[in-house]
Amino acid sequence: MTDTRDRTVPVFRTEGVTRVYKTGEVAVHALRGVDLSLVEGEMVVLLGASGSGKSTLLNILGGLDQPTEGRVFFREQELTRVSDRALTTFRRDHVGFVFQFYNLVPSLNARENVALVTEIARHPMRPEEALERVGLGHRLDHFPAELSGGEQQRVAIARAIAKRPDVLLCDEPTGALDSATGVQVLEALTQVNNELGTATVLITHNASIRRIAHRVVVLADGQVKSDERNTTRVAPHEVSW
Amino acid sequence: MRALDRKMLRDLRRIWAQTLAIALVLGCGIMVLVGAHSTQLTLSGTQAAYYERQRFGDVFASMTRAPASVVRAAAEIDGVAQAEGRIGFGAVLDISGMEEPATGRIVSLPPEGAAMNVPVLVRGRLPDPEHAGEVAINSFFGEANQLVPGSHFGAILNGRLTQLTVTGWVLSPEFVYTIAPGAMMPDNRRFGVIWLNESAAAAAMDMAGAVNEVALRLARGADERAVIAALDALLDPYGGTGAYGRDRQLSHAFLAGELQQLGVMSTYMPPVFLVVSAFLVNMVLGRLIKMERPQIGLLKAVGYGTLDIVWHYLKLAILIGVIGIVLGWLVGWWIGSAMIALYQTYFGFPFILRSAAPAALAISAALGLATVVLGGLRAVWASSQLPPAVAMSPPAPPSFSRGYVDRAIAWLRVRQTTMMILRSILRWPGRAAITLFGVSASVGVLVMSYFMFDSIDIMAASMFEESNRQQVTLSLSQSAPESAVIDALSLPGVRRAEGAFSMPARLVHGHRTRLSALMGHYEGAELARLVDDREGPVALPADGVVVPQILAESLDLRIGDMLRIEMLAPPREVLDLPVARVIEQAMGQEVHIGAAALFRAMRVAPQVNQIHLLVEADAMPALNQAIKTTPAVAGLADWADVRGQFDATLSENLLTMVSIYTLIGVLIAIGVVYNAARIQLSERSHELASLRVLGFTRGEVGFVLVGEMMLLTLVAIPVGWVLGYGMASGLVSQMATDLYSVPFIITRRTYAYAGLVVFVASLGAVLLVRRRLDRVDLATALKARE
Structure with missing residues (x-):
C-alpha cells in the first residue's frame, strides 16, 4: 500500500491554543498561544525540554484534553467546545495513540489488547494483521508481562494502527526503551507512515530522532520556537543515541 | 467473547481474594436474611399445616367432672364447629431403671379414635380399645426412656400401681412442646404424655359417662371471646376452671413465643447485617475501581464512551455481587436447615414443610445487587468523568500540610x-x-x-x-394445713422444709385478663424467695400483691391499682387486692402475695400445696423411693436436674x-x-x-x-x-x-x-x-x- 493522500491538505490546525492548569494557588501555563498546522501523510517530530508543553499539545490534538483558549480543527471539524461524546467519537474514528509507558491492559494478551480497539472501530484491520505489521505475528498470545519493553510498545503501536487511524499521536514512544529497541519501534512507526500514509506526530526530547521526520517543530515555554522541514530524512536504523 | 469482557473475567480472577472478601461480607447479610426468614416461614407454615391436618382445637377448658352430654351442649354454642370431650389427669409414673418418679399427663383416647387434636402415629400402633393396659406415648418421652413398642412401665392410677404396655409413639399438635405444667424447661425423661383407652381412663378416675376436659374448634369468623364466655357459663356448674384460647395453651404459647422471637430475629437482625455489608461493599468496590483509574483513562483514550466504561465496571461489580448473593443463599439455606433441625429437637413436628422463602431470596438479591451497583457506580462515575489524559497520569501526590495536629505529633517525637x-x-x-x-x-x-x-x-x-435455693420441690395432691411442712421434715434426708401456696388464677384489670398463677410466700422463707433481678430479694408487703413488670404491662397495672384474682381451683375465691409493688423479673409471670395477707383475705387458716426441701446430698435415692409411695405427693422436682436441663x-x-x-x-x-x-x-x-x-x-x-x-x-x-x-x-x-x-x-x-x-x-x-x-x-x- 502506498501513500495516495494530498500532502497539502491540513489535518490539524490550531489557532492561539492556550492551556492553563490550576493546582491550588498556582496557575501553570502549559501552552501560550500555539498556532500550528499539520498536513496529511506528514511525519512530524515535536521536540522540547521537559515542561515545554509537548504532551499538552498532543493531548489536545488527540481530544484527550481541551484548551483553555484558542481553537483546534481536525480537517473541517472543530474540536474545541464540543461535547465529551463528540470527542469520544473523534478518538474512536480518527486517532491512534502510543504512550511512553505503553498502557497495555495487563490482563489481556497482545491480540486481545489490539482487539480492544478493533471491536469498536469502523474499518479495522484484523488484530493479527496489525501485529504482523509491527513484527509481532509470532507473539499473539503473550501477555504484557511476558513481553519485553520494545515488544510491548510495538503491541501499543499495533493497537493504535489497527483501526486505520487518520493520525497517529505518539508521546515519547521510545522514552522507556534502550537505543536498539527504540530503533525497532521507530521503524515500525516509519513503516506505518510510509505504507498507510498516516499523519504521525511523535513527541521526543531526544534530538537525534529528529532526522527521521519530514518536519521538526520545537516547543519551548509553551510556544513554538522553531518549525523546520528536513531536507533529507534518514532511516531509523541510521539513528543512534 | 469481547476483549473487554475477557479483561473483566481475568481481573476478577486476579483480585480473587478481594472479590471473595467482598462477596463474603455481602453474603453474610444475605445469609442472615435468608436463613432467618426461611426458618421462620418453614416453622410457621409447618405449624399451620400441622394444626389444620390434625384438627388442633381453638378453645380448651377443664372442669372437675361433667356429664358427657355437656360436649353436645358445647357444640351448640354459636360459632363452634366441633367439640370433643375427654378425660385428662396427671399421674406419677414408675419407669424401671429410673430411681426418681416421673410424671405423666394422661389423655383418654376414644374407642373410635380422636376427632380433634388427632395424634400422629410415628412408630408402632395405637392402643387396642379391647386392651385396657395398652398406651401410646409421645415420641420424646419414648426416646428419652427407651420405651419402644412392647415395653412396660408403671403408673399410679387412682392410687394403684398399674402396669401399662407401650404400643406406639405419637406426636400431637397439642404437645408440640412438651413441658410439665409449672416446669420451666422440657424434661423428656421425667415428663411424658400418655394416650390411654377411654374405658381404662374412665375406670381409673371413676368417670364412666363423664368428662373433665373439653376442646372446641371454631367456625370461620367466630368470636373467640364470646365462645369462651359461653363455655365458661356452661361449665361453671361442673367446676370449670376457665376456658382459654390457643394463646394460653401451653405448647402453642411456647411455640408462638419462639416463632415471634424468630420473626424479630428475621426482621431486625438481617437489616443490620445488610446495611453493614452494603457500606463495606461500597467502600471496597469503590477503592477497587479507583485503582483502575489508568485503565479507565486508556479505554477513554482509545475511543470507549463513558457509558461503555461505566457498564464494564458495573458488570464487574454485579458479578462480585452475584457471587456474594449465591454464597449467601446457599449458606443461608444451610443455616436455615441447621436451625430447623435444632428446633426439631424440642418441637415435635411429624413433618417439615420447608419454605424457600422466595420473598427473602428476591429481596436479598435485589438489596445485594443495589449495594454493589451503587458502590460500583459511585466509584466508576468519578473516574470516568476525568479527562483521559488526567486519568492515565498518576494521581497528583496528596497534599500533606502541617496543621496543629502535626505539630502535636511532632512534639511527641515519634518515629x-x-x-x-x-x-x-x-x-x-x-x-x-x-x-x-x-x-x-x-x-x-x-x-x-x-x-x-x-x-x-x-x-x-x-x-x-x-x-430457688431449694434442692427439691414437692407438689401436693391437694392443699394441706401448715403442719404438712412439719411432716415433710420426717422424709428421708430432709434438713429444711418450707411451705408455699400456688394457685392457678385468672387476673383481671379493667377489660384485660390473663391466665396465670398466684404464689403465696410464707414469711421467713429462705429457699424459694421472691427476687427482683436488679435489687435482689424482695420482702413481701403486709398488704397487697407484687407484680412482675411484664405482667404489669400486659394488664396495664400501676402501683395502687386494684387487681381482681379469680382462683381457678377450689376454693375458687375471687379476691380484689391492691398492687403494692412492681418488680423486674425476666421469667416472672405470677402474682406474689404474703401468706398472711392471702389467708386473711380468704378468711381461712394458712394452707400449703408445695413444699420446698433442702436434702442431705446422699439422701436423694431414699427420698425418691419414699415419694413414689406417698399418695399425698403428686410430683417432685429435683432442681439440680432442672438446672442441668x-x-x-x-x-x-x-x-x-x-x-x-x-x-x-x-x-x-x-x-x-x-x-x-x-x-x-x-x-x-x-x-x-x-x-x-x-x-x-x-x-x-x-x-x-x-x-x-x-x-x-x-x-x-x-x-x-x-x-x-x-x-x-x-x-x-x-x-x-x-x-x-x-x-x-x-x-x-x-x-x-x-x-x-x-x-x-x-x-x-x-x-x-x-x-x-x-x-x-x-x-x-x-x-x-x-
Missing part, C-alpha cells in the same frame, strides 16, 4: 514511620472512618450476640441461685447461634481489614518499596501497613462496644414475649471477648497482606508508574 501512619489517617479521614465503621460494626455484631450469654447467666442466677438446652442452642454470629463478625472484620490493607498496599507500594531501598527492614516497613490498620482497629473496638450496646438493647426490646423477657445486661467479659475476637481477626487479615508486601519486588515497584 518517621509512625508519622507516616498518623499522617495517612489524617490525610484520608473518610477512608479511615469507613474502615473504622466496618471494624466497629463487627465488634457490635459480636457484642449483640455474646450478650445473650450474659442475659441467660443473669436469668439462671436469678432463678437457681437467688429465687436448662444449661444443656441453652448451651446447645446458644452455642449454635453464637458460632454463627461469631463467624459473621469475624468475616466482616477480615473482609474490611483485608481489603483496606490491600488497597493501602497497592496505593503505597512505591512509597513502601522506597523505604526498603533507603535501608528500612521488612519489619519496619511492615509496621507502616500493619500499624495503621491495627491503630484503626484499636480505635474501632470501643466504638463497636457502643454500637453493640445499642443493637443489643434494640434486640431486647423487640424480643420480649408474653412468656418471658430477656434481661438487658452486658458484662465486661462480653465486651472483652468481642474486642479480642475482632482484634485477632484484623491482625490475621493484615498479616496476610503483609506477606504480600514481603514479596514485592523492589525494582519493579519503584519503576511502576501506577
Whole structure:
C-alpha cells in the first residue's frame, strides 16, 4: 500500500491554543498561544525540554484534553467546545495513540489488547494483521508481562494502527526503551507512515530522532520556537543515541 | 467473547481474594436474611399445616367432672364447629431403671379414635380399645426412656400401681412442646404424655359417662371471646376452671413465643447485617475501581464512551455481587436447615414443610445487587468523568500540610514511620472512618450476640441461685394445713422444709385478663424467695400483691391499682387486692402475695400445696423411693436436674447461634481489614518499596501497613462496644414475649471477648497482606508508574 493522500491538505490546525492548569494557588501555563498546522501523510517530530508543553499539545490534538483558549480543527471539524461524546467519537474514528509507558491492559494478551480497539472501530484491520505489521505475528498470545519493553510498545503501536487511524499521536514512544529497541519501534512507526500514509506526530526530547521526520517543530515555554522541514530524512536504523 | 469482557473475567480472577472478601461480607447479610426468614416461614407454615391436618382445637377448658352430654351442649354454642370431650389427669409414673418418679399427663383416647387434636402415629400402633393396659406415648418421652413398642412401665392410677404396655409413639399438635405444667424447661425423661383407652381412663378416675376436659374448634369468623364466655357459663356448674384460647395453651404459647422471637430475629437482625455489608461493599468496590483509574483513562483514550466504561465496571461489580448473593443463599439455606433441625429437637413436628422463602431470596438479591451497583457506580462515575489524559497520569501526590495536629505529633517525637501512619489517617479521614465503621460494626455484631450469654447467666442466677435455693420441690395432691411442712421434715434426708401456696388464677384489670398463677410466700422463707433481678430479694408487703413488670404491662397495672384474682381451683375465691409493688423479673409471670395477707383475705387458716426441701446430698435415692409411695405427693422436682436441663438446652442452642454470629463478625472484620490493607498496599507500594531501598527492614516497613490498620482497629473496638450496646438493647426490646423477657445486661467479659475476637481477626487479615508486601519486588515497584 502506498501513500495516495494530498500532502497539502491540513489535518490539524490550531489557532492561539492556550492551556492553563490550576493546582491550588498556582496557575501553570502549559501552552501560550500555539498556532500550528499539520498536513496529511506528514511525519512530524515535536521536540522540547521537559515542561515545554509537548504532551499538552498532543493531548489536545488527540481530544484527550481541551484548551483553555484558542481553537483546534481536525480537517473541517472543530474540536474545541464540543461535547465529551463528540470527542469520544473523534478518538474512536480518527486517532491512534502510543504512550511512553505503553498502557497495555495487563490482563489481556497482545491480540486481545489490539482487539480492544478493533471491536469498536469502523474499518479495522484484523488484530493479527496489525501485529504482523509491527513484527509481532509470532507473539499473539503473550501477555504484557511476558513481553519485553520494545515488544510491548510495538503491541501499543499495533493497537493504535489497527483501526486505520487518520493520525497517529505518539508521546515519547521510545522514552522507556534502550537505543536498539527504540530503533525497532521507530521503524515500525516509519513503516506505518510510509505504507498507510498516516499523519504521525511523535513527541521526543531526544534530538537525534529528529532526522527521521519530514518536519521538526520545537516547543519551548509553551510556544513554538522553531518549525523546520528536513531536507533529507534518514532511516531509523541510521539513528543512534 | 469481547476483549473487554475477557479483561473483566481475568481481573476478577486476579483480585480473587478481594472479590471473595467482598462477596463474603455481602453474603453474610444475605445469609442472615435468608436463613432467618426461611426458618421462620418453614416453622410457621409447618405449624399451620400441622394444626389444620390434625384438627388442633381453638378453645380448651377443664372442669372437675361433667356429664358427657355437656360436649353436645358445647357444640351448640354459636360459632363452634366441633367439640370433643375427654378425660385428662396427671399421674406419677414408675419407669424401671429410673430411681426418681416421673410424671405423666394422661389423655383418654376414644374407642373410635380422636376427632380433634388427632395424634400422629410415628412408630408402632395405637392402643387396642379391647386392651385396657395398652398406651401410646409421645415420641420424646419414648426416646428419652427407651420405651419402644412392647415395653412396660408403671403408673399410679387412682392410687394403684398399674402396669401399662407401650404400643406406639405419637406426636400431637397439642404437645408440640412438651413441658410439665409449672416446669420451666422440657424434661423428656421425667415428663411424658400418655394416650390411654377411654374405658381404662374412665375406670381409673371413676368417670364412666363423664368428662373433665373439653376442646372446641371454631367456625370461620367466630368470636373467640364470646365462645369462651359461653363455655365458661356452661361449665361453671361442673367446676370449670376457665376456658382459654390457643394463646394460653401451653405448647402453642411456647411455640408462638419462639416463632415471634424468630420473626424479630428475621426482621431486625438481617437489616443490620445488610446495611453493614452494603457500606463495606461500597467502600471496597469503590477503592477497587479507583485503582483502575489508568485503565479507565486508556479505554477513554482509545475511543470507549463513558457509558461503555461505566457498564464494564458495573458488570464487574454485579458479578462480585452475584457471587456474594449465591454464597449467601446457599449458606443461608444451610443455616436455615441447621436451625430447623435444632428446633426439631424440642418441637415435635411429624413433618417439615420447608419454605424457600422466595420473598427473602428476591429481596436479598435485589438489596445485594443495589449495594454493589451503587458502590460500583459511585466509584466508576468519578473516574470516568476525568479527562483521559488526567486519568492515565498518576494521581497528583496528596497534599500533606502541617496543621496543629502535626505539630502535636511532632512534639511527641515519634518515629518517621509512625508519622507516616498518623499522617495517612489524617490525610484520608473518610477512608479511615469507613474502615473504622466496618471494624466497629463487627465488634457490635459480636457484642449483640455474646450478650445473650450474659442475659441467660443473669436469668439462671436469678432463678437457681437467688429465687430457688431449694434442692427439691414437692407438689401436693391437694392443699394441706401448715403442719404438712412439719411432716415433710420426717422424709428421708430432709434438713429444711418450707411451705408455699400456688394457685392457678385468672387476673383481671379493667377489660384485660390473663391466665396465670398466684404464689403465696410464707414469711421467713429462705429457699424459694421472691427476687427482683436488679435489687435482689424482695420482702413481701403486709398488704397487697407484687407484680412482675411484664405482667404489669400486659394488664396495664400501676402501683395502687386494684387487681381482681379469680382462683381457678377450689376454693375458687375471687379476691380484689391492691398492687403494692412492681418488680423486674425476666421469667416472672405470677402474682406474689404474703401468706398472711392471702389467708386473711380468704378468711381461712394458712394452707400449703408445695413444699420446698433442702436434702442431705446422699439422701436423694431414699427420698425418691419414699415419694413414689406417698399418695399425698403428686410430683417432685429435683432442681439440680432442672438446672442441668436448662444449661444443656441453652448451651446447645446458644452455642449454635453464637458460632454463627461469631463467624459473621469475624468475616466482616477480615473482609474490611483485608481489603483496606490491600488497597493501602497497592496505593503505597512505591512509597513502601522506597523505604526498603533507603535501608528500612521488612519489619519496619511492615509496621507502616500493619500499624495503621491495627491503630484503626484499636480505635474501632470501643466504638463497636457502643454500637453493640445499642443493637443489643434494640434486640431486647423487640424480643420480649408474653412468656418471658430477656434481661438487658452486658458484662465486661462480653465486651472483652468481642474486642479480642475482632482484634485477632484484623491482625490475621493484615498479616496476610503483609506477606504480600514481603514479596514485592523492589525494582519493579519503584519503576511502576501506577
